[in-house]
Amino acid sequence: MRKLALTDEILMRVEKPARYVGGELNAVIKDKDRIDIRFAICFPDVYEIGMSYLGIQILYDLFNRREDTWCERVYSPWPDLDAIMREKKIPLFALESQDPLKDFDFLGFTLQYEMGYTNILQVLDLAGIPLLAKDRAENDPLVIGGGPCSYNPEPLADFFDLFYMGEGEVSYDALLDAYKANKAAGGSRMDFLKTAARVPGIYVPALYEAVYNEDGTLAATRPLIPEAPGKIRRVIVTDLDDTVYPDKLIVPYVRSFQDRVTLEVMRGCIRGCRFCQAGMVYRPLRERSADWLKAQAEKMLRASGYDEITLSSLSTSDYSGLPELTDHLIDECGRQHINISLPSLRIDAFSLDVMSKVQDVRKSSVTFAPEAGTQRMRNVINKGLTEEDIFRGASEAFHGGWNKVKLYFMLGLPTETDEDAKGIPDLCERLSELYFAEIPKEERNGRVQITASSSFFVPKPFTPFQWASMLPREEYLRRAYLVKDTMRAQKNNKSLHYEYHDAEVTLLEGILARGDRKVAKAILRAYELGCMFDAWSERCRYDLWMQAFAESGVDPDFYTLRERSADEVFPWDHIDIGVTKRFLRREWERAMAAEVTPNCREACSGCGAASYGCGICRLPRGKAPVEAPEKRPADGEEAQA
Amino acid sequence: MNVRIRFGKEGMMRFIGHLDVLRTFQKIFRRAGVPMVYSKGYSPHPVMSFALPLGLGLSSEGEYLDAAVEDGTDPKAMLAALQAATAKELPVYALRVLPEKAENAMAAVGGAVWKATLPANMPPEGAKSALKAILAREAIILPKKTKTREIELDIRPMIHSAGIGDGAVVMTLAAGSRANLSPDMVLDLIAKELGTEPESLSWQIRRMDLLDHELRPLGACGEEA
Numbered sequence: 001m002r003k004l005a006l007t008d009e010i011l012m013r014v015e016k017p018a019r020y021v022g023g024e025l026n027a028v029i030k031d032k033d034r035i036d037i038r039f040a041i042c043f044p045d046v047y048e049i050g051m052s053y054l055g056i057q058i059l060y061d062l063f064n065r066r067e068d069t070w071c072e073r074v075y076s077p078w079p080d081l082d083a084i085m086r087e088k089k090i091p092l093f094a095l096e097s098q099d100p101l102k103d104f105d106f107l108g109f110t111l112q113y114e115m116g117y118t119n120i121l122q123v124l125d126l127a128g129i130p131l132l133a134k135d136r137a138e139n140d141p142l143v144i145g146g147g148p149c150s151y152n153p154e155p156l157a158d159f160f161d162l163f164y165m166g167e168g169e170v171s172y173d174a175l176l177d178a179y180k181a182n183k184a185a186g187g188s189r190m191d192f193l194k195t196a197a198r199v200p201g202i203y204v205p206a207l208y209e210a211v212y213n214e215d216g217t218l219a220a221t222r223p224l225i226p227e228a229p230g231k232i233r234r235v236i237v238t239d240l241d242d243t244v245y246p247d248k249l250i251v252p253y254v255r256s257f258q259d260r261v262t263l264e265v266m267r268g269c270i271r272g273c274r275f276c277q278a279g280m281v282y283r284p285l286r287e288r289s290a291d292w293l294k295a296q297a298e299k300m301l302r303a304s305g306y307d308e309i310t311l312s313s314l315s316t317s318d319y320s321g322l323p324e325l326t327d328h329l330i331d332e333c334g335r336q337h338i339n340i341s342l343p344s345l346r347i348d349a350f351s352l353d354v355m356s357k358v359q360d361v362r363k364s365s366v367t368f369a370p371e372a373g374t375q376r377m378r379n380v381i382n383k384g385l386t387e388e389d390i391f392r393g394a395s396e397a398f399h400g401g402w403n404k405v406k407l408y409f410m411l412g413l414p415t416e417t418d419e420d421a422k423g424i425p426d427l428c429e430r431l432s433e434l435y436f437a438e439i440p441k442e443e444r445n446g447r448v449q450i451t452a453s454s455s456f457f458v459p460k461p462f463t464p465f466q467w468a469s470m471l472p473r474e475e476y477l478r479r480a481y482l483v484k485d486t487m488r489a490q491k492n493n494k495s496l497h498y499e500y501h502d503a504e505v506t507l508l509e510g511i512l513a514r515g516d517r518k519v520a521k522a523i524l525r526a527y528e529l530g531c532m533f534d535a536w537s538e539r540c541r542y543d544l545w546m547q548a549f550a551e552s553g554v555d556p557d558f559y560t561l562r563e564r565s566a567d568e569v570f571p572w573d574h575i576d577i578g579v580t581k582r583f584l585r586r587e588w589e590r591a592m593a594a595e596v597t598p599n600c601r602e603a604c605s606g607c608g609a610a611s612y613g614c615g616i617c618r619l620p621r622g623k624a625p626v627e628a629p630e631k632r633p634a635d636g637e638e639a640q641a
Numbered sequence: 642m643n644v645r646i647r648f649g650k651e652g653m654m655r656f657i658g659h660l661d662v663l664r665t666f667q668k669i670f671r672r673a674g675v676p677m678v679y680s681k682g683y684s685p686h687p688v689m690s691f692a693l694p695l696g697l698g699l700s701s702e703g704e705y706l707d708a709a710v711e712d713g714t715d716p717k718a719m720l721a722a723l724q725a726a727t728a729k730e731l732p733v734y735a736l737r738v739l740p741e742k743a744e745n746a747m748a749a750v751g752g753a754v755w756k757a758t759l760p761a762n763m764p765p766e767g768a769k770s771a772l773k774a775i776l777a778r779e780a781i782i783l784p785k786k787t788k789t790r791e792i793e794l795d796i797r798p799m800i801h802s803a804g805i806g807d808g809a810v811v812m813t814l815a816a817g818s819r820a821n822l823s824p825d826m827v828l829d830l831i832a833k834e835l836g837t838e839p840e841s842l843s844w845q846i847r848r849m850d851l852l853d854h855e856l857r858p859l860g861a862c863g864e865e866a
Contacts, residue, residue, distance in 0.1 A: 306668065
């Protein structure tokens with residue numbers, strides 16, 4: 001029997017002790033005397049959230065397929081256990097072996113959201129690993145980061161030994177082989193880091209220096225030694241039917257947020273929404289074949305015992321094999337009492353038909369993500385969803401028996417006016433009117449419910465909006481109140497609901513998202529002041545963060561309230577994600593002119609991702625304009641490619 | 642067709658609550674490829690019930706679960722499949738096909754056998770005489786809180802047997818919906834009899850078996866696989 005790291009007495013004192021004991025179905029146990037590399041992989045948030053994330057399961061499976069490597073998991077101890085561990089000086093441990101993290105060769109973090117950054121420091125601190133990479137000794141674990149936030153690694157550069165740019169399937173074998181070889185040859189930590197810097201996709205921040213201009217903007221991020229490449233290119237899988245995928249998911253005992261089999265149908269997105277980082281950094285679109293997915297679904301359901309399956313991608317409606325796959329799943333799963341949970345599909349006749357087969361229409365709702373209230377604003381953000389689409393979809397949904405509609409919006413988008421903000425309640429009102437106009441009284445099933453929720457827009461690196469300024473806190477709130485008040489003034493206001501996200505967390509996220517190396521000091525200070533679990537808005541201490549910025553000499557406004565000039569050097573410019581800065585700038589200019597750019601299926605816009613030579617880039621399509629709008633010969637011709 | 646399985650909770654499984662264990666068994670049946678019978682209605686769920694939930698932190702080798710399965714013609718194969726599909730710390734020991742009229746596990750429970758390892762600082766001889774003195778009492782009246790008020794309860798009839806051997810207290814206590822006695826109550830009495838604060842002692846408590854109203858093991862019902 002495994003010995004647990006925490007005593008019974010402690011486990012009985014904390015909320016949900018199952019978070020810390022491991023032992024789940026399909027968790028991997030190896031003999032530590034017969035392996036060479038111990039890898040701990042961490043989602044820096046509470047267990048139930050971390051366990052819901054597919055990426056960890058993919059990497060866990062990938063690493064554990066190697067006979068010489070044992071990969072284990074670790075999550076952030078919740079504040080109740082955090083306090084006990086500090087008081088009793090119990091070092092943080094991995095779930096499988098229950099051994100201290102300090103014994104490991106690697107500690108990997110997945111960086112999914114900026115507000116999880118202080119939790120990284122919590123994990124390092126509880127593990128007894130020096131927070132700053134430069135303070136780590138030869139035998140300390142190598143701390144490596146990956147995931148979407150690593151595409152701007154600079155605010156975290158001081159805390160990490162390495163970053164992995166891209167999809168884990170590609171370079172980890174080379175990295176682990178290099179580690180083993182270095183260890184066998186008696187090489188030092190620095191020897192390994194220098195070798196690692198030459199592995200495709202690996203960024204070793206200590207081998208680069210950031211040079212600043214007098215005004216505080218970045219002049220350059222320069223390699224310090226010849227081994228370090230000037231640009232680190234993201235690595236990606238070219239054929240998704242040719243990857244390993246976990247047949248045996250780890251099945252948590254306590255209910256996680258995604259307590260089901262997740263089937264990743266494709267990577268990348270054709271849409272090109274200008275606010276969306278995922279839509280740019282995961283290009284190009286690469287689909288898995290329906291046959292591959294059907295076989296994988298069966299294996300995973302059988303090995304996990306889950307009674308639910310869901311499809312995952314950035315925009316599942318764009319998966320070309322969707323009708324075939326859903327038909328198959330509805331057929332197979334229905335027979336075995338397995339539920340199908342569909343992500344938000346674009347609402348149309350097809351998706352409504354599928355939804356009516358897999359869920360209770362009376363209880364469920366249909367979801368639209370117009371992101372903005374007016375067509376002008378939607379053109380600016382390149383959200384290819386027109387008012388006509390929304391009304392046609394809603395009409396079909398109402399006739400199909402649905403009477404709950406959810407709408408997602410953003411406020412604080414570049415060029416947004418009060419008219420755009422008021423477009424949100426206006427759209428909601430007209431949807432409720434559509435319901436009353438189209439559904440006769442005797443067929444109505446209760447009151448129509450339109451729920452709009454808005455988040456505040458945060459400009460992200462590697463998006464066309466990476467140049468944009470954010471707004472002062474008061475201005476975000478003013479716009480949210482404007483929407484709220486206008487919503488209340490609508491005729492059908494009893495059918496309309498509105499909720500909005502926190503403005504303070506938005507600003508913090510904005511600083512961290514586009515931060516440079518100087519921001520690290522503030523993150524460290526915020527952690528020292530007690531910031532943790534900032535992604536849990538009720539726990540986020542904006543006041544402590546502001547104190548941390550002040551004490552570390554970091555000016556938040558420099559990062560948020562400043563539109564960047566066209567030629568500004570960004571902290572992430574030495575990372576090459578495939579999509580070029582030139583394309584992003586062109587998209588920024590088209591946004592300012594409210595010009596729509598066609599999606600990747602309609603036409604190629606020459607974003608740069610074709611340099612990977614795979615996925616949708618290899619299919620014959622039309623060619624979209626590559627010129628900035630002001631240089632176009634004539635209006636209106638290009639969108640019809 | 643209904644089957645009853647006997648299983649245990651060891652190590653980390655002691656910290657998994659009984660609803661999570663129930664959900665886990667649904668997954669284990671699926672993994673084992675044993676088709677379950679589902680309830681009727683809009684959201685059907687597998688028909689499955691526990692004999693008696695076990696408190697968090699306690700280990701056991703005598704837990705029972707009844708499940709309705711579509712096909713019970715080969716119980717041996719079913720047991721082997723479940724054993725292959727479960728986790729090490731949730732061992733499945735036995736499976737029996739229940740007779741048609743058998744009472745379900747929850748209704749059948751009348752007693753439980755407990756084993757509590759003596760705390761390191763408690764001499765067995767002292768514990769023995771303390772237990773003897775307790776069992777010699779005709780009535781043991783203890784206050785018990787109900788939902789609305791506090792009542793006085795005689796727990797002596799709920800202690801069917803108790804003895805000390807092998808460094809542990811082994812006792813058979815009333816359990817189930819009619820009368821239920823927690824082993825802590827008896828262990829606290831021993832502590833008080835010895836003049837020790839109950840909170841200062843740490844017992845390792847293990848449920849050894851569950852019994853029916855005639856104090857026969859719950860696992861004796863039906864045909865052995």
